[in-house]
Amino acid sequence: MKRLAQLARSADWTGWLGAAIVVVMIGAAISASWVAPYDPVAISIEHRLSAPGAEHWLGTDQAGRDVLSRIIHGARASLAVGIGAVIIGALLGVSAGLFAAYKGGLGDQITMRIVDGIASIPLLVWAIAIVGVLGVGPVSIGSLQLPNEVKIVTLVGCLFSPVFARVTYAVAKRIVGADYVKARYLQGASHWQIVIGEVLPNCLSPIIVQATLLVAIGIVIEASISFVGLGVQPPQASWGTMLSDARNALYSGEWWLPVFPGLAISVTVIGFNLLGDAVRDLFDPRSEARTLVA
């Protein structure tokens, strides 16, 4: 709570702008079915390609579908992939980093070499190739049918994990060697108590900073993969597929088709970037400008 109050005082307006954008976008994604004025997949030939106006605020596309409704529903896919990948990456990476730092010795070496190996995989090329090989159909686990995006979330999550592993490892290594941790050990605290109670809390701020910045990258990656047709499958709405469809309208006059979905991506990404920078300035002001992952 003290940290939160500090955040409220010190973050400048750009951080607040970022937080506001993030909250609005997540809100839109969660409540898409209620907020969207139209059905995002309802085809209506007589309303096709109508310009933005009172009836359709952001116009309609070639099939007469409402662009605003599709953008609101598209937020779901984008944020689900962005946030989902970061959660998977954080779970994998933080566990690996904690394990390596606490274990030391050979376990440390092996874990961190695997992390290095994963970090040397070019994300976008692999994502395209692997989804391409596995096909864009739904994933079925038992009777459960999961959409194609699950593959992208898992893959991007795995490839995000080195970032988390490295920041966690760097901090955890320092904490593990500290005298107070040795003291806790002598008091008879178990390994779990030390790792979860002493080491992990100290790693949280750089983890949160990276998580926020990586969501932004995850969103762009989802849009890019959907753009080449390997992500969200039509007719379901996604910002990437909307931009792909918009390429057919480049030579006619429908400027709203390429402009609005791209703005949606950019504004969301700006939101997460501004929030991430503000959180970093607060928690971790001396850290590197940014980890480059794409």
Place this chain on the structure above:
Amino acid sequence: MFRLLAGRFFASLGTLFFVGLVLFALTRAGPGSPARIVLGADATADQIAQFEQIHGLDRPFLEQYITWLVDVLGGDFGKSFVTGRDVAGEIAGALPVTLSIVLFAFIIALVVGIGIGILAALRPGGPFASVTRLSVVLGLSIPAFWLGIVLIRFVAVELRWLPPGGYAPLSAGLAAHLQTIAMPAVSLAVYYIAVLARMTQASLQEALRGDYVRTARAMGLSSPRIVFYALLNALPPVINLAALSFGYMFGWALIIEQVFNIPGLSRALLNAISQRDFLLLQGIVFLFTAIFVLANLGADLVNRVLDPRQRSAA
């Protein structure tokens, strides 16, 4: 020093070996064996066994991988099961296209990014620094492929300054070549201009606060010379980031090529996917991975060679 370089190089080769193994396994994880895909659903078991024997697909997995890898290192990517064409030839046809776009974008990103960063660092708190800060946030947030679409819409279709897509090789004349790669390269470069500008600004500002700068000022050195010396100290992290960026740019170039309808590695990769052409897919992805690993190695070495503290730490 030499031992360090050699050690790093072999570590990268080891990484590439294992990552390639994962790739090799994953490309075979899809539905349907290569034989089934090529011969069709009504091929007999005999035909499939024969096909697998001819192409070595009945060998143990690891043996297949090592045979393939040794051939690839010798420049032989194999012959496609699907089209019968030489994979190395297909890649050699498409690589120059992608390379040309990436190199052009890389040069733009270096010159513009570092230039903006220096100017912004010289007057911290000034109007140019504020504009830079805002532009960096925008540059990091605008997806390259959307920028490409918007450029086509407004620069090519509306203003008719440049062709909306396609590709003219260098052999068709420098002007024609630059006209076709200008918009793709700019779209690709914007993100990295922002990344490099931010790093240059931060690093140079830090360097200009150093004690040696104050001493140099006190001794009456001219301002440009002081900035020059500070820049020498500020550049290693920037060059490191630039080397990393070079590896990442290839990935985004795939998407950009799709936007501008350019016949580069992107088209080859998507063709390989749609035709289930395993060898072509493996070859292209392995090539990208190798470029990426080498770019990372370069970044690492730049760090260690240019920064004496890291040199001794190694």
